Amino acid sequence: MDSTIPNHTTPQLPQAASAIQKDVPLKEILSATSIGYLARNIELVFPNFDKDSFSTQATTGLDELTLMQRADHIATALRAHLPTSYQDAIDILVASFTPELTQSSDNGLAVFFYLPHSAFIAKYGVKASGEETDPFDLSMAAQYQLTKRFTAEFSIRSFLLHDPNRALATIQTWLSDPDEHVRRLCSEGTRPRLPWGKRLPDFGKTPDKVLFILEALKDDPSLYVRRSVANHLGDIAKDQPDWVLEICRNWGEEANKERRWLIRHAIRYLDKKNYPGANELRRQMK
Structure with a gap:
């Protein structure tokens, strides 16, 4: 798979469809074209970047890989061509980012361009390699920036698994962030069963650990959150169905219409499974 490296003068995203298209695999978002854009974006902030060598490695064997495998494959190529210092490498990646998103919808599929960046942080930024300094805080700061362009809900899970208390302490500082993408990350990134993401079984079994996040965001002004x-x-x-029902009953007391919608949405699975009390509570929240 050959890549064509464009010559834009500021970091850009490649064009992509606004939604998943029939008969077009989602993995094609990470293609030779997107790799070319990635190479050029990095070259703009790191002129010594060997974009041709990177593109060759990143595109080799790409066809047979799934979307997430492609992201990991491209991240491996990035590690081979960025400075050996993780701090220098992550500084370059963040500097190559496009401007922050200004809305939570209608962004299309173009933002999946950042899936390799997410994979890079999760793969190389959790713990120090050799004599390097601890990269944990650098990576959390990078994910704070990443989620303003795409999402860090996949990468942040590696940090929650490695050092949950430390990761949650950082997340707590984001709960009142003015950017809705950051606030959403606090909840989405800690979901126990996020589709495509690593499971966080401890948060499913002992949800009190993340209750402070849900309490802080239950009346967020953004529907996205x-x-x-x-x-x-x-x-x-x-x-923990009974735990969820208890929380939702407590939240349902004198709830406004936005919170009632949230509760109905939260327990729809329990209602579908005819779990005792779920249907009655959903009806009360109409």
Whole structure:
């Protein structure tokens, strides 16, 4: 698979469809074209970047890989061509980012361009290699920036698994962030059963550990954030249904219409499974 490296003068995203298209595999978002854009974006902030060698490695064997495998494959090529110092490498990647998103919808599939960046952070930024300094905080800061362009909900799970207390302490500082993408990450990134993401079984079995996140965001002004809270509760409900029902009953007292919607959405799985009390609570929240 050959890549064509463009010559834009500021970091850019390649064009992509606005939604998944029939008969077009999602993995094609990470193609030779996107690799060319990635190479050029990095070259703009790191002129010594060997874009041709990187592109050759990143595109070799790409056809047979799934979307997430492609992201990991490209991340491996990035590690081979960026400075050996993780701090220098992550500084370059962050400097190559495009401007922050200004909305939570209608961004299309173009932002999946950043999936290799997410994979790079998760793969190389959790713990120090050799005599390097601890990269944990650098990586959390990079994910803070990444989620303003795409999402860090996949990468942050490696940090929650490695050192949950430390990761949660950082997440707590993001709960009142003015950017809704950052606030959503606090909930979405800690979901126990996030699709495509690593499982966080401890948060499903002992959800009190993340209750402070859900409490802080349950009345968030952004539907984008509140929907994540509802889905998060839906994940927990598969392990701790009674815990979720109790939380939702407490939240349902004098709830406004936005919170009632959240509760209905959160327990729809339990209602579908005819779990005792779920249907009655959903009807009360209409």
